[in-house]
Amino acid sequence: MRRNKPITFLATAALIPLTALALASCGGGSDNATAATAQPTTANGRPATLGVANSDLGKILVDTQGRTLYLFKKDAATKSTCFGACADDWPPLRADGKPQVTYQGHPLYLYEGDEKPGDTNGQGITAFGAAWYALSSAGDQVSGNASSSSGSGSSSGSSGGY
Numbered sequence: 814m815r816r817n818k819p820i821t822f823l824a825t826a827a828l829i830p831l832t833a834l835a836l837a838s839c840g841g842g843s844d845n846a847t848a849a850t851a852q853p854t855t856a857n858g859r860p861a862t863l864g865v866a867n868s869d870l871g872k873i874l875v876d877t878q879g880r881t882l883y884l885f886k887k888d889a890a891t892k893s894t895c896f897g898a899c900a901d902d903w904p905p906l907r908a909d910g911k912p913q914v915t916y917q918g919h920p921l922y923l924y925e926g927d928e929k930p931g932d933t934n935g936q937g938i939t940a941f942g943a944a945w946y947a948l949s950s951a952g953d954q955v956s957g958n959a960s961s962s963s964g965s966g967s968s969s970g971s972s973g974g975y
Contacts, residue, residue, distance in 0.1 A: 853916040861908040863916065865950045870933055870957040873947045874916065876906055876923065879930030884919040884954060887943030893920040899941040901925070917952020 853861045863882065866875045874882040885903065887894045893913055895903055905913040906921040914921045924935030924945070936958065938945050946954040 853914055853921070857912055859908065859911060861906075861914040863914075863921075866931065868931060868933055868947070870936060870947050870955045872950055873933070873955055874921070874950060874952075875930070880923050881927055881931070881933050881935065881947050882906060882916075882921045883924055883935050883945045884948050885922060885941075885943055885945055886954075887941070888920050890918050891915045891920060895920075895922065895941060902940065903935070903945065916948065919948065919952060921948070 853863045862877055864875045864877065864879070865872050866879060868881070876882060883903065885893070885895055893905060895905070902925050903922040904925065906923060908914050922945070924938075926932075926934040928934075933947055935945050936947050936955070946956075949955050
C-alpha cells in the first residue's frame with residue numbers, strides 16, 4: 814500500500830507538464846502571443862474578461878453584457894482623468910468591484926447614453942475636455958459614426974469639469 818502513493822504522485826507530477834505542453838500547442842501560431850500581451854487587466858494588474866462584437870463601427874471591444882467600451886483621449890496612459898460628473902456619464906469598467914479595467918494602455922469606460930448592448934452612441938462625443946471613442950480588439954481608437962441618433966450628441970457637463 815505504501816508504494817502506491819509515490820507512484821501516484823510521480824504519475825501526477827509527469828501529467829502536469831504534459832497537459833501544459835498540450836494546451837500551449839492547441840492555439841497554434843503568433844496570434845497567441847498577441848492575445849497574451851493584449852490581456853485586459855484591472856488597475857492592480859488582475860485579469861479582466863472582455864469580448865469583441867461586430868457593430869456598425871466594425872469589430873469593437875465590449876463588456877461581458879455586450880455593452881460598448883470606450884477610451885477617453887484625455888487619459889494619460891493607464892491613468893484615468895475622468896472623475897465626478899464625468900464618471901457619472903462615462904462609468905469606468907470595473908471587474909468584480911475592483912479598480913478600473915485597462916486594455917492596451919487605455920482605461921475603459923461605458924457610456925450612460927448607450928441604452929442596450931451594441932449601442933455606440935458615445936462614439937466621437939467630445940465631453941469633459943476630450944473625445945471618446947470605441948476601441949478595436951487591438952486596443953486602437955475606432956473611427957466612424959455612432960449607431961443611432963438616440964443618446965448621441967453632447968453629454969451633460971460636456972463643457973468641462975470632473
